[in-house]
Amino acid sequence: MLGHSLVPALRAAGMDVVAHGNSKGMDVAGDLTDAAVAADLVAASEPDVVVNLAALTNVDRCEEVPNEAYRINVKLVENLVSALEKRPGSHLVQISTDQVYEGNGPFGEDDVHVANTYAFSKYAGELAALRMPATVLRTNFFGHSQLEGRPSFSDWLEKTLRAGTEFTGFTDVLFSPLGLDSLVAMITRTIEARRPGIFNLGSHGGMSKADFALVLAGHLGLDAGAMKKGSVADMSLMAYRPRDMRMNVTRFEQAFSVTLPDLKDEIAAL
Numbered sequence: 387m388l389g390h391s392l393v394p395a396l397r398a399a400g401m402d403v404v405a406h407g408n409s410k411g412m413d414v415a416g417d418l419t420d421a422a423v424a425a426d427l428v429a430a431s432e433p434d435v436v437v438n439l440a441a442l443t444n445v446d447r448c449e450e451v452p453n454e455a456y457r458i459n460v461k462l463v464e465n466l467v468s469a470l471e472k473r474p475g476s477h478l479v480q481i482s483t484d485q486v487y488e489g490n491g492p493f494g495e496d497d498v499h500v501a502n503t504y505a506f507s508k509y510a511g512e513l514a515a516l517r518m519p520a521t522v523l524r525t526n527f528f529g530h531s532q533l534e535g536r537p538s539f540s541d542w543l544e545k546t547l548r549a550g551t552e553f554t555g556f557t558d559v560l561f562s563p564l565g566l567d568s569l570v571a572m573i574t575r576t577i578e579a580r581r582p583g584i585f586n587l588g589s590h591g592g593m594s595k596a597d598f599a600l601v602l603a604g605h606l607g608l609d610a611g612a613m614k615k616g617s618v619a620d621m622s623l624m625a626y627r628p629r630d631m632r633m634n635v636t637r638f639e640q641a642f643s644v645t646l647p648d649l650k651d652e653i654a655a656l
């Protein structure tokens with residue numbers, strides 16, 4: 387999903403991009419959990435920078451098949467790093483997640499508390515990435531997905547609000563995502579800067595998923611009456627969901643000389 391927004395933006399910024407996909411054909415395809423495939427891809431495309439978006443992102447699936455979560459979210463990163471180590475001067479941008487946090491946010495980068503297998507595997511993937519000069523971006527995002535059949539959280543929410551279908555808005559899950567356009571602009575900046583380290587990349591403010599739905603509905607002029615406020619604890623989900631994933635984004639702002647937006651403004655922009 388993120389790749390379908392990022393790749394056109396990087397090309398528009400004048401970068402020479404080789405877009406890799408696994409089963410859905412891009413410029414090149416291949417299973418990067420196979421070390422030889424990763425090595426061949428890097429050797430053939432000779433990248434200065436790799437942005438790794440490949441992941442097993444289905445949180446419940448990670449809980450169900452932790453070995454797959456390990457292979458895709460950790461081993462795949464190790465394969466890329468091993469291949470890139472043969473290209474001195476190359477840089478890795480590893481996209482990670484706000485799910486590595488839990489407790490009372492907003493969290494600084496050192497406040498890691500993994501509470502499910504997805505978070506564990508993404509955190510291990512970060513450590514694998516940091517074997518080489520890498521920028522780890524812990525993020526979350528919403529916006530218009532450019533990938534058919536893969537709606538974002540806000541795509542799903544808008545569709546549900548328009549349909550008037552009953553749904554539960556979680557009052558006890560707090561997050562601070564960025565809109566896709568802002569995220570893409572910030573990833574572009576990190577590619578140019580090649581500054582190593584771990585950075586939270588989200589918005590200021592943060593709110594519950596229920597409040598996000600109310601604010602979005604307000605901007606769309608839609609009635610949110612079909613939303614029932616509730617707790618994620620009442621859902622029977624395979625994986626535990628962190629209750630608070632809000633991020634303190636000061637480190638990113640200082641390192642990259644930017645001011646990140648407020649979540650309310652990001653929803654308005656959408």
Ligand SMILES: NC(=O)c1ccc[n+]([C@@H]2O[C@H](COP(=O)([O-])OP(=O)(O)OC[C@H]3O[C@@H](n4cnc5c(N)ncnc54)[C@H](OP(=O)(O)O)[C@@H]3O)[C@@H](O)[C@H]2O)c1
Pocket residue numbers: 387388389407408409410416417418419438439440441442443444458462481482483484508525526527536
């Ligand atoms: N979506 C969110 O809301 C969200 C929030 C926070 C962080 N993130 C992070 O942002 C990044 C991008 O997320 P996304 O939602 O855009 O991901 P996505 O739509 O689920 O795409 C993941 C990609 O990884 C590829 N992939 C999976 N296994 C692979 C393998 N063995 N070899 C090569 N490629 C493989 C998939 O290819 P196929 O589909 O062809 O298998 C797919 O193109 C991820 O690192 C994710 O953890 C996402």
